Amino acid sequence: MLSRTADHLYWMARYTERAENLARMLEVNYRMSLLPQGSEIVEQGWIATLTIIGLMDAFKQRYGAVTPANAIAFLVFDRDNPMSIYSCVRAARENARAVRGTLTSEIWESINATWLEMRVAGMRPSSEAEVGNFFEWVKYRSHLTRGVVQGTMLRDEAWHFTWLGTYLERSDSTARILDVKYHLLLPRGEKAGGAADYYQWGALLNSVSAFEIYRRVYRDLITPRRVAELLVLRADMPRSLHRCVSQVYTHLTAVRNSQSAETERRAGELHASLLFGRIEHIFELGLHEYLVQFMGRTRDLGERVSRDFLVSSAD
Amino acid sequence: MPAVKPYDEMHAEDGSVREHYRTFSSWLDRTPKDRVAQKRTEADSLFHRVGITFAVYGEEAGTERLIPFDIVPRIIPAQEWQHLAAGLRQRVRALNAFIADIYHDQNILAAGRIPAEQVLCNGQYRPEMQGVDVPGSIYAHIAGIDVVRAGRGEFYVLEDNLRVPSGVSYMLEDRRMMMRLFPELFAQHSIAPVEHYPDLLLENLRSVAPHGVNDPTVVLLTPGAYNSAYFEHAFLAQQMGIELVEGQDLYVEDEFLYMRTTRGPQRVDVIYRRIDDDFLDPLAFRPDTMLGVPGLLSAYRAGRVTIANAIGTGVADDKSIYPYVPEMIRFYLGEEPLLSNVPTYVLRRKEDLDYTLAHLNELVVKEVHGAGGYGMLIGPAATTAQIEEFRQRILRNPEKYIAQPTLSLSACPTFVDQGIAPRHLDLRPFVLSGSEVTLVPGGLTRVALREGSLVVNSSQGGGTKDTWVLEK
Numbered sequence: 001m002l003s004r005t006a007d008h009l010y011w012m013a014r015y016t017e018r019a020e021n022l023a024r025m026l027e028v029n030y031r032m033s034l035l036p037q038g039s040e041i042v043e044q045g046w047i048a049t050l051t052i053i054g055l056m057d058a059f060k061q062r063y064g065a066v067t068p069a070n071a072i073a074f075l076v077f078d079r080d081n082p083m084s085i086y087s088c089v090r091a092a093r094e095n096a097r098a099v100r101g102t103l104t105s106e107i108w109e110s111i112n113a114t115w116l117e118m119r120v121a122g123m124r125p126s127s128e129a130e131v132g133n134f135f136e137w138v139k140y141r142s143h144l145t146r147g148v149v150q151g152t153m154l155r156d157e158a159w160h161f162t163w164l165g166t167y168l169e170r171s172d173s174t175a176r177i178l179d180v181k182y183h184l185l186l187p188r189g190e191k192a193g194g195a196a197d198y199y200q201w202g203a204l205l206n207s208v209s210a211f212e213i214y215r216r217v218y219r220d221l222i223t224p225r226r227v228a229e230l231l232v233l234r235a236d237m238p239r240s241l242h243r244c245v246s247q248v249y250t251h252l253t254a255v256r257n258s259q260s261a262e263t264e265r266r267a268g269e270l271h272a273s274l275l276f277g278r279i280e281h282i283f284e285l286g287l288h289e290y291l292v293q294f295m296g297r298t299r300d301l302g303e304r305v306s307r308d309f310l311v312s313s314a315d
Numbered sequence: 316m317p318a319v320k321p322y323d324e325m326h327a328e329d330g331s332v333r334e335h336y337r338t339f340s341s342w343l344d345r346t347p348k349d350r351v352a353q354k355r356t357e358a359d360s361l362f363h364r365v366g367i368t369f370a371v372y373g374e375e376a377g378t379e380r381l382i383p384f385d386i387v388p389r390i391i392p393a394q395e396w397q398h399l400a401a402g403l404r405q406r407v408r409a410l411n412a413f414i415a416d417i418y419h420d421q422n423i424l425a426a427g428r429i430p431a432e433q434v435l436c437n438g439q440y441r442p443e444m445q446g447v448d449v450p451g452s453i454y455a456h457i458a459g460i461d462v463v464r465a466g467r468g469e470f471y472v473l474e475d476n477l478r479v480p481s482g483v484s485y486m487l488e489d490r491r492m493m494m495r496l497f498p499e500l501f502a503q504h505s506i507a508p509v510e511h512y513p514d515l516l517l518e519n520l521r522s523v524a525p526h527g528v529n530d531p532t533v534v535l536l537t538p539g540a541y542n543s544a545y546f547e548h549a550f551l552a553q554q555m556g557i558e559l560v561e562g563q564d565l566y567v568e569d570e571f572l573y574m575r576t577t578r579g580p581q582r583v584d585v586i587y588r589r590i591d592d593d594f595l596d597p598l599a600f601r602p603d604t605m606l607g608v609p610g611l612l613s614a615y616r617a618g619r620v621t622i623a624n625a626i627g628t629g630v631a632d633d634k635s636i637y638p639y640v641p642e643m644i645r646f647y648l649g650e651e652p653l654l655s656n657v658p659t660y661v662l663r664r665k666e667d668l669d670y671t672l673a674h675l676n677e678l679v680v681k682e683v684h685g686a687g688g689y690g691m692l693i694g695p696a697a698t699t700a701q702i703e704e705f706r707q708r709i710l711r712n713p714e715k716y717i718a719q720p721t722l723s724l725s726a727c728p729t730f731v732d733q734g735i736a737p738r739h740l741d742l743r744p745f746v747l748s749g750s751e752v753t754l755v756p757g758g759l760t761r762v763a764l765r766e767g768s769l770v771v772n773s774s775q776g777g778g779t780k781d782t783w784v785l786e787k
Contacts, residue, residue: 002564003575098540101553105365113364157577257578309577 001102006161007310008099013165015092016111019085020142021173025049026075026085027135028181028207033068035199046071052180055083072131077122085138089118104152107145114141160251164305167251171244171298177207178231179291182224201227208239228287229279241294242274248301255309263304270297322468322725323737324389335392335785338503343387351386354496355730358384361492383778384489385729386496389740389760396507396756396784399462399470399744402653403754405644407458407746410475410631412647414454417630418444428646429639433663437636438684439629441592443599447616449625450523451750455632456623457516457587458746459483459759462654464725471657471722473741475640477624477632479589482759483745484547487512487554489781490757505786507756512745513554516587519749523621524584531584534558534574536565538590538606548589557587567610570617585621592626634683634717635661657722663714671718672709675702678718680709693769695721724769727780729762739763741771742782756784 029049033042046066050056055074058081063070078084082091093115100108121134146166153159181204201222205211210230217234218226235242249267256264282290320328325336332340343351362381391399416422417434424431434440459480461473490509494501517533524531537548539561552559564574565583573580588595594604599612614620630636638659641652660667660678671678675694682690692705709716726737744758760780761771771777 001577002558002560003577004561004564005558006577094540097545097549099549099559101549101559109364116363161577255577 001157001161003310005099005102006157007306008095009102009158009161010165010305010310012092012095012099012111013162014169015088015095016142016145017166017169018083018173019088019092020139021170021177022053022075022083022085022088023135023138023142024207025053025173025177025180026072027132028177028203030068030072030132030135031203031206032200042068048180049075052176053083055081076131076134079122086118086122089115089138102158104148106148106152110141110145110148114145117141157255160254161309164248164251164255167244167247168298168302168305170239171241171248172295174208174231174239174241174244175291175295175298177204178228179288182228182287182291198222205230210237210239213237225279225283228282232282232290233274233277233279235275242271245271245274245298248298252305257309260304260308263301263308266297266304267301270294270301321723321737321739322464322466324464324725324727324740335390339388339390339500342500342503355386358386358492358496361495362488365488382485383764384492385762385778385780386493387728387730387735388493388781388783389727389742390783390785393785393787398653400754400756402470402472403460403462403744403746404752405648405650405653406460406472406475406640407455407748408752409640409644409647410458410477411452411454411748413643414477414625414628414631415449415452416647418447418454418627423643423646426646428642429636433635433639434630437630437633439627439633441627441630443612443616444625444627448618450525450621453523453748454625455628456519456523456625456748458748459743460746461741461743462758463657463722463741465722468725470654472640472654473657474634475632475637476743477628478591479624480743480745481544481547481589482743482761483512484550485779486745486757486759486782487550489759489779493781504783507784507786509755509757512755513551515747515753515755516551517555517557519747519753520585520587520621520623522749523623525618525621528584532557532582533585533587534560534565534583536560536562536586536588536590538594542589544589551587562590562606562608565608565611567608567614570610570614570619572608572611572614572620583620585623587623592629595622595626634681635663635714638717657719660718662709662716662718667718668709668713671716672706675706677721679721680705680716680718682715683717684715693721696767721769727760727762729764729778729780731764731766736766738766739769739771740780757782 026049029042029045032045043066046068047056050059050066050071059066059071059074062078062080063074074081075084077086079086079090081087093111096103096108096111103111121137149159149162153162181200201224202211205214205222205227208231214222214227214230217230217237220226230237230240232241234240235246237243245267249264249271252260252264252267325333325340327333359381362384413423417424417440421431423429424434455477457480459476459482461476462470463473464470486509520533521531524533533555534557535548535552535555537545537552537559539545542548549559558564558574560574560583566573566575568580572583572586574583590606593601594606596607596609596611597604598609600607611620611622612626615622615626638656638661641656644650644652660671662668662671671680675692676697678692678694680692680694692701694702697705724739724741726739728735729738731738740760740762742758742760744754746752746754760782761777762780763769763771764778
């Protein structure tokens with residue numbers, strides 16, 4: 001297929017996934033802010049979020065004070081913030097539009113309808129209660145699009161590049177969600193127990209749809225170590241790093257070309273480290289350090305995918 | 316406006332419903348008004364969701380407009396269509412013969428049937444094409460011929476579009492929409508199908524591949540997602556199952572054309588291009604364009620790739636050449652034209668100019684290179700000041716204009732704010748030329764939504780209707 005087409009599909013999937021993950025990340029903050037606790041802790045949560053996604057400076061320049069209302073305005077509907085949910089949905093739609101001939105009409109309709117509804121939602125101010133519903137809606141639309149991709153798309157190269165984008169984005173995002181929460185919760189979490197911790201960790205697990213999974217897998221109290229194990233190493237957890245990287249590796253081998261051997265090797269190496277890794281070793285290194293390293297490696301994979309497949313040279 | 320009452324597609328002069336509209340008309344009478352209203356709303360939201368829109372330049376990315384769709388179909392009885400189709404095939408055969416002649420021996424000029432300077436000094440004549448052989452001697456592979464009905468309902472050809480005619484996606488989507496909204500109507504009528512147009516088009520494009528290529532790779536070349544007709548480009552590429560490419564996806568090496576793919580370069584044999592000649596190759600035409608492919612003309616002249624439509628077809632669809640098409644039919648085919656031209660005054664001729672200047676308030680004056688309904692004077696609707704201003708423009712460059720009598724275009728009942736009222740319309744059937752000349756029974760019907768307006772272009776507020784050719 002055309003390199004440019006593959007590029008649009010890959011970014012269409014990444015932006016769709018990014019919008020969803022942003023909604024998940026914001027939802028966890030939003031839920032935590034509803035718990036009985038000081039406004040300082042709430043503010044800490046937003047500061048950590050803005051820092052981890054690398055937008056703290058841009059935010060400060062435009063909004064100044066870190067308040068839940070400001071942070072939500074910046075990250076949800078701000079069309080001048082290229083990383084807002086609004087902008088991500090628009091970018092997903094623009095990429096889809098550029099290759100709508102490659103998409104099934106159902107996929108296009110799903111993505112286009114999301115954008116049209118988003119434009120309407122972006123035009124009116126939303127109340128606090130509506131914001132919660134809005135995050136649900138973003139997730140729901142993303143589920144729908146993914147389901148339509150799953151249900152209607154030919155299993156050809158276009159399919160593989162779409163999922164390559166999805167899983168690379170998701171691996172990065174799960175790492176960030178874990179990092180931002182761990183950063184905040186660990187000092188208190190190590191003591192274990194306590195109602196506040198329970199809700200904090202519960203909110204984190206909920207944000208990656210893992211609360212019920214945690215219960216099923218561990219049938220026990222929520223502990224930070226197990227949360228990390230679930231989200232990093234469990235191969236059967238759909239949003240874990242292990243699961244994402246193994247999917248990246250699978251789709252990468254399916255589109256293999258004459259210059260992609262090194263990229264494939266690096267993806268395989270990362271996959272092996274997750275397959276055979278132990279949570280104890282990760283904690284010895286420090287979870288934050290581990291996650292930073294991990295995000296560096298997935299960023300490298302993303303750049304290599306672009307170079308190998310998406311912007312090929314003339315000769 | 317002319318005093319004559321326009322030909323009404325649905326009603327005869329005595330007010331009775333014409334036979335081919337009877338079934339539809341009684342359906343419309345029977346169907347509750349609120350159901351029809353609800354279906355019209357549904358059509359709008361479906362068009363938006365599916366994204367059948369055209370981009371509007373200068374607005375935020377992601378804003379596109381709908382072309383209004385009207386649910387009253389334009390119905391053509393079988394016999395009328397057979398006559399029309401035969402006339403269109405004849406016309407397009409002659410036009411292709413003309414272009415081939417002009418770029419080779421120029422017999423028609425030698426015979427004095429068309430003034431040579433009219434052709435050779437025309438900006439649309441491409442000297443680069445002189446002596447270049449193209450597969451099957453076909454130049455206008457896809458022709459959109461604009462037809463109107465006037466007077467007592469006779470057909471006139473208004474314009475030949477031989478460069479990059481657009482609108483066929485609306486023909487297909489309007490049909491799909493009507494079937495979705497009113498399936499019962501299709502059960503009650505015997506309507507000739509048009510849905511196979513993309514298959515015909517692909518077959519046609521494959522039939523003109525360079526000599527010796529057995530399994531040609533066909534691509535559709537678009538200027539990109541911000542072009543106003545992008546929806547159509549994407550739609551057709553998808554329907555034909557071919558790649559939708561932009562200039563940046565292609566490159567020429569050793570006079571062969573390649574596209575960049577995730578698995579390396581792949582040869583391309585046929586380009587269905589939807590960009591104008593000027594933008595095709597920065598090395599040969601406009602150097603400042605990013606839309607085309609450097610070196611494409613050299614690959615084309617070497618016979619390594621087919622471009623559809625060919626470069627230089629504009630020489631045959633220019634408004635200054637239009638008056639000579641009946642002559643082409645006689646010259647190349649030895650036949651009398653089956654379809655009439657609109658009588659046309661060519662203002663480079665002294666006697667035509669004098670007549671026109673004396674009758675500006677009755678005539679439509681058009682720029683010979685104008686398109687999209689811009690740059691024209693509709694005499695009966697113009698103010699004295701507008702007429703005077705146009706008079707000066709004509710006097711400065713008479714050779715840039717032609718004039719035609721204002722035809723009383725036929726009208727068809729159409730939903731408007733006040734209810735149902737007659738509105739003027741035209742028809743653009745699409746004629747395909749390859750190893751044979753074919754067309755699907757139907758075309759794009761455009762309708763002027765403003766009362767009394769004769770301008771049907773979508774850029775000027777026109778809408779569309781589904782076009783039904785009855786099978787019996």
